[in-house]
Structure formats: C-alpha cells, structure tokens
Amino acid sequence: MTRIPPTVRCQGRSNCFDCTLRHEMVCSEVTLNELIDFHTGIEDFDYDHGAALFSKDAPTEGVYCIRHGAVKIVKYDPVGGQRIIRVLKKGDVAGLESAFGDSYEHTAMAVGEVRACRVPIEYFRTFVSQHGNLQMRLLRTSQATLRETESWLSELTVGNLSARTRMARLMLRLRVTDDGDRIHRFGVEDMAAILGITAETVSRVVSDLVREGILVKGGKSFATRYFRGDLPALEKIAREA
Amino acid sequence: MTRIPPTVRCQGRSNCFDCTLRHEMVCSEVTLNELIDFHTGIEDFDYDHGAALFSKDAPTEGVYCIRHGAVKIVKYDPVGGQRIIRVLKKGDVAGLESAFGDSYEHTAMAVGEVRACRVPIEYFRTFVSQHGNLQMRLLRTSQATLRETESWLSELTVGNLSARTRMARLMLRLRVTDDGDRIHRFGVEDMAAILGITAETVSRVVSDLVREGILVKGGKSFATRYFRGDLPALEKIAREA
DNA sequence: CGTGTACTTGAGTGGGCTCAAGCAGGGTGG
C-alpha cells in the first residue's frame, strides 16, 4: 500500500520532518505509515500580527506547531490585567497544556507574521491513546515546559532587580535562533506584560539600549521588524545585581 | 496469599489511604494487592524547620508525600539569589518533576515541622512503567502543576502591584486548609523570596496587617507558629489595583 | 541570665509609576 508522502499531504508547505511535534511522536512503536497517516488532516495557517491561534475558554480543536515567527501565550488575571507567561518560537508546540481538556487554558496570539500547522485534536488524542510510549514522552515534555516556565517567570519578574537587567534577560530569551543575534521585537505593551512593568519604562529602557548601540532596530512593518543585539553586552547587563 | 495491611507496613503512622499519591495511583488497572505491595519500602520521616527533604543536584532517590506542614520548593538563580517558586502543603507530592531524571531539579525544605513519607524511586518507576494508565494520570498532574505555577508566579510577582496587595494574595494561598482561616506563617526572608521583595518591606507590610487585626499571630516556636487571617479583608486587599 | 537569631522600625534615597504632551510613520481617502 503506497501513500502520498507527508510533504504533499501537508499541501506542500509544511516540512513535517522538521517539526518538533514529529520528533515527539516518533519512537520505536510508530511506523512510517502511521506517521504519514498522522499527517492526515493537518492544515497550514498564516496569521497576521495580533491574530489569535486560539483563545482562552474556546473549545480545544487542535495543537499547533509553530513553523515561523513568535507566539505569545497570554493569561488573564482575575483582576482583569493580562500577563504574557510564555513565548513560543519556531519549532515549539502550542496548546499541549489543553490537549486533554475541553477548552484552552490560555490565549495564543501571533507577534509579527506567524506560520503554523494544526493537528486536529481528535486525531492527536487517538494517536496518543494508541501509542503508550507517547504518554511518557508527553510527560517529559510537560515537565520540561514546567521547568522552562519556572525559570522564565522567576528570572524575569524579580521585583528587586532593575528594569534594565530584566530587559536584557528578556532580549536574550527572545532570540530568533540559538546561534544568531537576531531578536524578536515585541511591542512595548507586550514587553511590559512580560516583565510586569509599565510600557513607559519599557520604552525608556529600550531607547537607552538602542542609543548605546546594544540593540539595533531592523525591519519596517510590525510583521517583519526585529532587533539585532550585542549579545556579550546583554549578558553582562543580565548578570548585574 | 494474605498480606499485612498498608497501615502496618507504613509503621503505623502513615495513613496511606489519605494520600494524594495513592489517589494518583489507584485506577482500574491496579489491584488492592498491588497497592499493598506498592507500600513496601515506604518510610515515614519527620523534618525540623529548615531541614531539606532533598537538595538540588542530589541523586533522585524518591518522591515524597507531604502528610503534615508546609514545604518550600527553592530554585537558585544563575546569579546566586534564591527564589521560592512553589509551596507544597498537606496532601501534595514533592519531587515528581524529577522522578524521571537522575537528580533533583530543586531543593525542598521544611517550613515548621513537617511529616512526609517517601516512595523509593526505583519502585515508583517500576510501578509507573507497569501501569500504562498511570502515565496519563501523571501527565495530567504535571499539567495541573504547570497551571498552578503559572498563576502562582504571575499573581504574586507582578512588579507594578503594591507589596500589600501581593502579600494579601500570598496569605490567601498559604492557608493550611481550604475551609479554615489558619495560615502557614513563613519567615520574613522566605516571604521575601516568594514575592521578590526585601525582607524589610515584608516585615513592614505584615506588621501593618497585624496592627489592623487582619492577621493575628499564633503559636510560639518556628515549628508550630501560624497566622489567623481575616479572609474577607484579605480578599478585598488582594483585589485592589 | 546572657546570647544569638529573627524581626522591627527609622531616615534618606532612588527607580519606576502616573499623568500628560509631543512625535513618527504607515495607511487611507480625497
């Protein structure tokens, strides 16, 4: 029984073999045919700046593999304020926290242009329930996300550290790739919602860093803009008491 | 084949049937005999104020079910500072995050007197690997911990909220039981490490709340001391902008 | 009864907040 290869099933745009989710899925129990089957129903989507991949309390309809761009995960305070608790980049998977619940825990929103492919939730669940090893893998992933969230929040939201230090740490975490100096450039309101400070303070701190040449603005539109960062300088600031 | 009942295997002190971990474990796949077997090797421990249940980077040797008291989970900054990222109370399980790794991710330390029982890690792993459903349950538990940590950190560490508001929120989260007004009374340094503010500020804010009668100090020694809180008043303060 | 640790309280400083105005630049419509 021959099958159409995954790249075609994914409408020729997704490169499913790069996908983190695929690495999650592949193990000794899973055959290539199953994997190809798995790609059935996967759809690609483009999102403009500010568009929601999914919203809090909406029925869970899939998990999303981010293929390009950055996605902010937003949590709403009981008091009304909103807080960005995590940022997903290329290769990350969105919605896993809600994959076994009825509705999404958070809102996921595109920052700049985003490309993502969606795995329908029914298929995801079926696949997981049929492959015991996957549960263990997902468990490890979940624990890794927990660690990541702990350090994200504990390093960026320390009240008694200066806004400048926390901003430097944020910039280092928003690097597009692990090896380059290109940094996702969020809006000032977004950065404020991450660090738990005001937009004015964010603007002041960023302006200082730009004036000092530690950050360089690039790109025109919201969709394509970025920073280039002087990484050693940022690391030095990030270490300051 | 008759077996000694769990309460006896647990040296007569643990009431294993109250344990959260047990609820985690019990499902259709697990028979009573297996459950009794599971209790083999479980030991009870008492910890004084400040004693470590386990330390970061120490080899994983078990998971701990907290039977009495409060345990702080400490994470060490790369910079050197320490931060309390979670607090476990009666019925919670400590060390699950590290159950499938070689060493502990965090340090767990007793606040006041603590009683806990330890499940040896080899037995825990064996048991989990033999019962497929458990992995799914642990996955859900892990995701619940993730949610809890997200809201814990995002509600308590907002920089632009007053220390008083955040302290009120912390007090509400440190309640010994869900229905009473008794509150775990941590040291000022500990509360500072949770909220990301200085110990002096903690002292000032707590002193104010005590003077206003919203908090009432009780107990003498570190081991037994506590607050009683005026919950409606605390909730009002917690809601303030 | 002395000693140490944890906590309290004060005075002064400063970083980040608030309020408010000005600016830049991309998009729209005339």
Add this chain to the structure above:
DNA sequence: CCACCCTGCTTGAGCCCACTCAAGTACACG
C-alpha cells in the same frame, strides 16, 4: 501626491513606594 489620522512609541516632570543602610527590640534557647 499630499493631508490627515490613528496607533504606537518617546520623552518630560513630579511623586511615591520600596530599597538601602543602620540601629534597636523581642524572644527562644542554652
């Protein structure tokens, strides 16, 4: 093509909360 607007960003002035440094107090324990 320009005028306009609208949104997001910048910058300023003044204030206030929390930090720092420092001294004083309470209390548990030997």
